[in-house]
Amino acid sequence: MKEFKYYSPKSLNEIFKIFEAEKGETCLIAGGTDVMLEINSKKVNPDVVINLKSIDEINYIKEDNEFIRIGAGTTFTKLSSDAVILNSARALAQACSKVGSTQIRNLGTIGGNIVTGSACGDSVSALVALDAILVIQSPKGKREITLTDFYSPGQKSVCDGCYHNTPGIGKDEVLVEVYFKKAEKNEFSAFRKLGKRKALAKSILTVGMSIEFDDDKKVKNARISLGAVGKHPYRVTSAENIIDGKKLSDETIEDCLNEISNIVIANIGSRASCPFKKESVKGVAREVFASIIEQSSL
Amino acid sequence: MEKVKISFKLNGENVTVETPPNKRLLDLLREDFELTSVKEGCGEGECGACTVILNNEAVTSCTVLAPQVDNCEVVTVEGLGKDGELDKLQEKFIEEGAVQCGYCTPGMLLSAKALLEKNPHPSRDEIKTAIEGNLCRCTGYKKIVDAIEASIEE
Amino acid sequence: MKEFNVIGKNVIKKDAVDKVLGKAKFAADMKLPNMLVAGVKRSEVPSGKVININAEKAKKVPGVVSVLTYKDIPGENIIGIINKDEPILVEDKIRRIGDAIAIVAAEDESTLEKALELIEVEIEETQGVFTIEDALKEDSPKVHGDTNILAEKILKRGDVDAAFKKCDVIVENEYSTPVIAHMFIEPEATLANYEEGIITFYSSTQNPHYDRGEVARMLGITLNRVRSVQATTGGGFGGKLDISTQCHTALLAFYTNRPIKMVRSREESMKVSSKRHPHYMKFKTGATKDGKILATDVELLQDTGAYGSYGLAVITRSMVHAQGPYEIPNVRIRAKMVYTNNPMSGAMRGFGVPQVAIGHEGQMDALAEKLGIDPVEIRTKNCFQTGSVTATGQKLVDSIGIYETIKKAADKAEQIMDKEGK
Missing domain, CATH: 3.30.390.50 (CO dehydrogenase flavoprotein, C-terminal domain)
Known part of the structure; x- marks a missing residue:
């Protein structure tokens, strides 16, 4: 594995400071189930690795009026067994329960699945059907983009790989949340x-x-x-x-x-x-x- | 390379270690702590031989970066059982013939342990789901599932 | 029934306690003071000629202790379980992706990785053969010597051609089976140590006695100076019968006088461990209208890849079993085992027998369908009984349980299907 500098920030603000201070290739790691393999096989060669697991503010599932909001660092295990998701977004719970294996679901996060940009990301397919919107944050503030626009045509994607800086997300940006409308009564x-x-x-x-x-x-x-x-x-x-x-x-x-x-x-x-x-x-x-x-x- | 100092609970004891950040949890446990029960089978999270319990959940230690376990709790097979007594799962694995070559055994035990801690009375299907990320090339799984089922406390 | 001490009782596996405690030592778990780690520089092309190997840059990396090529082998540079055709380190000819070119011992993994990257190998890539059909062409490139045929054999009983004339139905079909990896869960590993003139190595292996002989021949020393120990082994299924890491670690230990450990990654293991022989099979089988089989004519083409390994055993076993567990008075089996530049095929549970089973059982179903009789019936009608004679002329005198087995399996299947209402 290539040598790199490692940070484990406690907040998003800290991440943005690291972005500013470090000029080399930066890589965010959460569950690691994809990026660890990429680093190991030298498909990704970061100078700086930033841990997202230590950031509590992106780990949540909450109801917000007619919306369900999910922090990008939420694991598949949490999503597949969460009562709110099971009741109001069953497709997502079912998709998350089919990702990898028990071990992978315990590590892997929904944010990782989205930014990896794989054609076969299970949770992504469910999120597209739920008309999900992504919240992306940078030092400049937050922006929102629909999942479909995030994957606008012509962008590169490899099935067994991951693009941490997919064209949909900038170098100084972090995917922090995905949200969608709760299911109506019928x-x-x-x-x-x-x-x-x-x-x-x-x-x-x-x-x-x-x-x-x-x-x-x-x-x-x-x-x-x-x-x-x-x-x-x-x-x-x-x-x-x-x-x-x-x-x-x-x-x-x-x-x-x-x-x-x-x-x-x-x-x-x-x-x-x-x-x-x-x-x-x-x-x-x-x-x-x-x-x-x-x-x-x- | 700048080393990272991390502290975590390993098999019930508080430990502190300085590690190069580009080390996998798997290698940290095997090399720095000589916990060779944690096996590498594939190095990409597919086989489950390197499974450990991280904060009460089974995870593949080959896909975790060592410094990520700072402030966490890690359990390996060396941490099962108490006072020289085998854990009930270990006993039943022996009795039910769930051990053959033994390479997948530590990972299997830990996946099963994580399940039983969360769900003390799992169904057979729940057992199968809990070990779905652990490959065994010898047994055909039946005896492993039998052993886990047999260790459910009444 | 009489109570026995052992028979009919569950026996606790001798090493089960160590294994559930995680204390059992597999080769990769072992450590010796002053130990070095080792790795192999391998070919990335399937067929070629080595023009030059330049290890100078690799040797200069601090922490690199030894880089060896074929020139450093004191004894013989050729191994193989049955026929010896595989170099321990390639001299000139590359025969598959993954052929070993140079080996390195270093103080740690990252130094080793750097050194392996710095070894420069100049290879002139040549046209390879990747199908049996191509390998058998007169003007095809030859993997070894002047023919790609490792072995060609015929097995005959009775008069097949005459018997087909008496058959009411004949079915002719072609079958193929793929390359299959054993995927033993523990990748291969060896720890070797050279001390006081004796080389000792602990390996993940199924074949410690064979490993010992090959290491002795490679080093040109007598057997009493070689100690081969099987470490706790994480599955093999035939795939750990060949030499994997034994010779390379032993050679490095011999040169460095330090303990050497080599552990394969899964990727490396997949690349160079033996595989199940792919088979291409033509079956022609004839029977009377009441379902009695009179003749079978079988042609087997088998791909042994770059090296022979257990191929010569597989060709025989597959032929002997190609008629299946059925008595057939007229049998002709023709088989060819062929070298290609594909991964090496070797021993894998059944040695060719599972492959031919695809053929003979496919034929039984095809015959049953053509005759309009039950697939179970055609099998019970033809299966071996006490006194049956096989194609090799062996008279079966006892332990012929297939008739009862088929009957009981069919009964059980019907019970289950009844229960599920199907």
Whole structure:
């Protein structure tokens, strides 16, 4: 491992001071489950490593009126078992419970999953379906950006690697929070992942979904996201439009699944995995629909 | 390289050590404290042989930077059991034939220990989830799950 | 039933207590005073010619104690369990990614890493062969000598061609099985020490007696000066039968007079440990309309990679078992084991038998389907019984349990399926 200087600040303000004082390549470490491997294999060669685990002010899950706010340093273990998340953002709890293994979930953080920028980040796919917004802080103050804009097209991403300074985040910035609207009374969300095995599986594809029904059980608002079938997880609005204003009959769902499959073909048509993924995405999405229908009928 | 002075609780005792910051927790425990029960199998958090309990949670010590455990609490297999007596998990691993080559055993024990501390009456599925990050290439897992199940206190 | 002391009782594993306490010493856990750590400079290309090795920069790094190449081997520079074809350190020809070119002993890991990076190896890359088909072409580059065929064998019983004429159904299929890694959970490691003219080494190994012989030949010393000790070993499954870190550590200990420890990373282990032989198989099997198999004709092509390892045992075992546990009066098995520039294949649980099982069991299902009979029935109808004769002419006189095994397994399966309502 390369030699570097190490800091373990107690607050965000301290981090910004370190940013100012240190001129070399800086790397933030929280869970370490990705960045440790990158440093070990010399894919990332920092001069300065800053520990985020010691900063309590980015470790929280809180309800704030109609929003749920999550500190970037919150672990997957906390998110997958937190009552607020389970009740009001089930897709996220389900996604976090499928990350890596027990050990990885105990270390890994939601902020890490987002800035790593991997196409198959499990929590990211769920967050896209929840229409999440990121709060990014720098010495100049805070700014907000939607998750989708954060991963604007054309940005580089590698699946087994991580870009700590993804173009979406500046060198003097820290991702501090992700927040989204709490589920409405008739709104339900779900997430499913397809991997080669039950644990420690890199996602082959993921589907996140959040659906709000009106009193007639018609879809009032739908958000569907796909992961691991493109550079980053993304929304599939044309598929959402198919179910909009309709009851979730088998026929409507199948129409929606076919559109999802078409979107997969359009995005990864040239890849060797496309013939498999265009079919399997339908099965995975069908399960997500089933979970949402089950929740809504309780 | 500038060394970092850290203090933490290791197997119940307060320890202080100066370490180069570019050291993994795995190497700190094996080299500086000679706790060779902590094994390296893959070096990338996939196999679980290097599992330790960090602040009551099982983690892979190959993906933790040594200085990150400053002010934390770390438990290795050397910290299981009391007064020369085996922990019940250790006893049951022996009795149920859950030990073969033994390389995954310390990590398995610690994943199981972290589970039982949090959830004293886990279901078989919860046991499987707790050890999902620990690979065993010999047993086929059944006897390990049996042993953990057998050590649940009535 | 009579009560025995041991039979029918749970026996506590002798070393289980040490293992649950974390006290069992695997090779990487051992330490000796004044010990050095060691590593290997390896080829990054699968096929090539070494033009020059320059270790001068590496030798100058403070903390580097020894850098050795093939020139430093006092005895023989060739190893192999059955046929000796693998250099301990490459002299001129690179045959796979990961071939060992130079070894380094240093005071600590970071010095070792630096030194390995500073060794300059000039290699002229050459065209390699990566498929059996290419390896068998007349004008293909040769991995060893003047042919890529390590072994070619035929096993015959009866008259296959005549028997096929009497068959009511014949099924012909092709099967292939991939490269498989053992993935023993403990990567290979050795601690070696040279003291008072005796070299002692503790290894993660399945084959300490063989390791001893190879180290003795490499150093050109007699066996009584070599002590090979198996450390507690974290799984092997056949993959720790070959030499891994033993020769390299022993050579460095011999030169430095200091204890040497070498531990492979998982990546290095994956690169150079042996693998299960990939098989390409053609099966032709014929039966009468009541499901009695009359003949099987099998062609096996096996990729042993860059070196022979246990290949010569695998070719025999796979052939002997290619008819499966079924009595077949007319059998012809033809096999070729071929060198390529792929990773070395060697011993792995079953030595070729699991590979051919994919073939013969696929054939049983195919025959059952074509004949419209139950897959269990075609197996019980043809499986070995007491008195059956195998393709090698062996008469089976006892312990033939397959008929009962299939029956009981089928009954059990039906019970479970009934219970689950399927």
